[in-house]
Amino acid sequence: MPGWATGERQATEDDDLSYAARLLAWFDAGHRDLPWRRTRDPYRIWVSEIMLQQTRAAAAIPYYEEFLRRFPTVEALAGAPEAEVLAAWSGLGYYSRARNLRAGAALVVERGGFPSDLEAIRALPGIGPYTAAAVASIAFGLPHAVLDGNVIRVISRVSNDPGDIRAPATRKRFQAAADEWLHRVRPGAFNQAMMELGATVCLPRAPLCLVCPVNSTCEARMAGTQNQLPVKLGKVKPEAVESRVVIVRRGQWIFLRQRDADARRMAGFWELPGLEDIPALIDTSVVGNFQHTIVNQCYSVTVYRGAMPRGSAPAGGKWMKPELFTDVPITTVTRKALELLRKR
Numbered sequence: 001m002p003g004w005a006t007g008e009r010q011a012t013e014d015d016d017l018s019y020a021a022r023l024l025a026w027f028d029a030g031h032r033d034l035p036w037r038r039t040r041d042p043y044r045i046w047v048s049e050i051m052l053q054q055t056r057a058a059a060a061i062p063y064y065e066e067f068l069r070r071f072p073t074v075e076a077l078a079g080a081p082e083a084e085v086l087a088a089w090s091g092l093g094y095y096s097r098a099r100n101l102r103a104g105a106a107l108v109v110e111r112g113g114f115p116s117d118l119e120a121i122r123a124l125p126g127i128g129p130y131t132a133a134a135v136a137s138i139a140f141g142l143p144h145a146v147l148d149g150n151v152i153r154v155i156s157r158v159s160n161d162p163g164d165i166r167a168p169a170t171r172k173r174f175q176a177a178a179d180e181w182l183h184r185v186r187p188g189a190f191n192q193a194m195m196e197l198g199a200t201v202c203l204p205r206a207p208l209c210l211v212c213p214v215n216s217t218c219e220a221r222m223a224g225t226q227n228q229l230p231v232k233l234g235k236v237k238p239e240a241v242e243s244r245v246v247i248v249r250r251g252q253w254i255f256l257r258q259r260d261a262d263a264r265r266m267a268g269f270w271e272l273p274g275l276e277d278i279p280a281l282i283d284t285s286v287v288g289n290f291q292h293t294i295v296n297q298c299y300s301v302t303v304y305r306g307a308m309p310r311g312s313a314p315a316g317g318k319w320m321k322p323e324l325f326t327d328v329p330i331t332t333v334t335r336k337a338l339e340l341l342r343k344r
Contacts, residue, residue, distance in 0.1 A: 019158075019214055020183035020190055026213035027193035032057070032200070035064060037192065042114040042139035043074045043105075049131045050101055054094045057199065063092055074114065078105040086269070086329035093294070093332060095266055100126025116140050138188035145178035146191045147171065150198025156230035157202060160219035164233040238298040244275040245337050246304040247287065253319040255308075256334070265294070271331040272338075273317065275304055280312035288340050292333055303337045 017025070031037075034057055036048035047067060051060045067088050071077040077085065082102060089098035104124040108114050115121050117140075122132040133144035145151075152165050155174045163170035183190035201208045209221050220226040248255040256270040257277065275281070284306035292299045313319075320328075322338070 019181055019217060022213050023193045023197065024183060024186060024189055027189060027196060031193075031196050035061060040139055042116075042135055043077075043108075044068060045139045046104075046114075046127075046131075046135050047101065049134045050097050050126065051092060053097065053131070055092055060092075063089070074105045074108050077102055078109040083268070083328055087327055090269075090329050091332055091335065095269070095329070097126060100124075114139075118142060118144055134191060137191050141186075141188060143182060143184050143187045145175070145182040145187070146195065147175050147178050148195060150195045150202070151178060151191075152198075153204065153230050154194055154198045154202045157207070157220035157226050158214060158218050160223055160225060160229070162225075162229065162231050165230045166232060166234060238293060238296050241297050241299045243299045243301045243333070244304065245272040245301060245333065246275050246278060246281060246284070246306050247272060247337060247341055248278065248281070248306055248308055250307075250319060252321050254322065254338070255313060255317055256320055256330075257314075257317040259331075266329070266331055269329045269331050270318075270320070271334045273314070278306075278308055278312075278314060280308045281306045282309070283307045287337075287344055290336055290340060292336060299333070301333055301337065303340050305341065 070088050085102045118136045133146045136142040136144045155177050257273050259269050284304050287303040289302045
């Protein structure tokens with residue numbers, strides 16, 4: 001049983017059911033109705049898992065549904081222009097995920113179908129060990145355990161393991177535990193149950209131990225250390241960055257510029273120009289400001305509005321109507337700035 005060495009305690013009636021069996025019974029009794037849980041289609045599961053890498057489930061749902069409306073099959077995604085795929089992804093961030101999805105879809109179509117073994121799934125662009133195990137177990141029923149943030153939190157508490165979860169040795173130990181606990185007959189359901197437990201019960205702060213289906217074997221609960229786990233050392237403090245963008249309107253048109261094709265982040269995306277990018281700017285005023293975090297940088301964005309004389313628009317820009325923004329990739333900072341203006 002997870003977290004207990006032989007002979008460490010007296011048996012209880014809970015031992016009549018394995019950890020996996022109790023967890024699956026809890027999951028079967030009721031869980032969140034997420035759209036990607038209604039399918040075994042590997043393409044749709046793959047899309048959901050890529051979205052969920054950096055996005056909460058509730059926030060991902062509308063993007064998932066719209067993405068599949070626009071690209072209902074792997075063939076549709078493979079044949080779509082990159083700009084259209086990025087536009088559908090706009091707002092989710094980490095846009096290399098969308099580019100890798102499109103590239104992976106092209107490979108799947110080229111090879112005649114979605115791969116059905118772990119290593120072949122792992123070989124698709126942008127797929128790491130976690131995503132490969134999730135797709136393999138949920139779509140194909142293969143016995144591979146996932147290890148994401150939710151699962152790590154559950155394992156660290158059930159086994160009362162104080163190891164630094166950033167350390168490779170700790171992650172290797174946790175992966176071994178997940179592999180050991182995995183239900184071999186229903187690996188996909190077990191993996192989803194582990195993630196569901198971490199997302200809804202074994203919360204980062206104030207875990208709901210009283211309603212946890214495996215609380216009788218949780219060593220951290222018995223030791224009173226559940227709020228101290230998991231341990232994450234050496235967290236990097238975000239770098240503070242000041243940014244100033246300007247909204248220049250001409251009737252219904254807004255001036256945007258396009259990022260270079262070789263830009264380190266969001267290459268080819270359209271965005272509002274910086275205040276310093278328009279030398280001929282006149283009649284400026286402050287709209288407001290907001291915070292926006294990208295990886296380890298925390299941007300403090302001040303939004304201005306202004307005007308510029310006809311014929312003075314800088315090169316590399318374009319006048320666009322907002323209704324066209326769904327057809328081209330727009331940065332999240334730009335969307336937030338325009339929403340701020342709309343509310344004023």
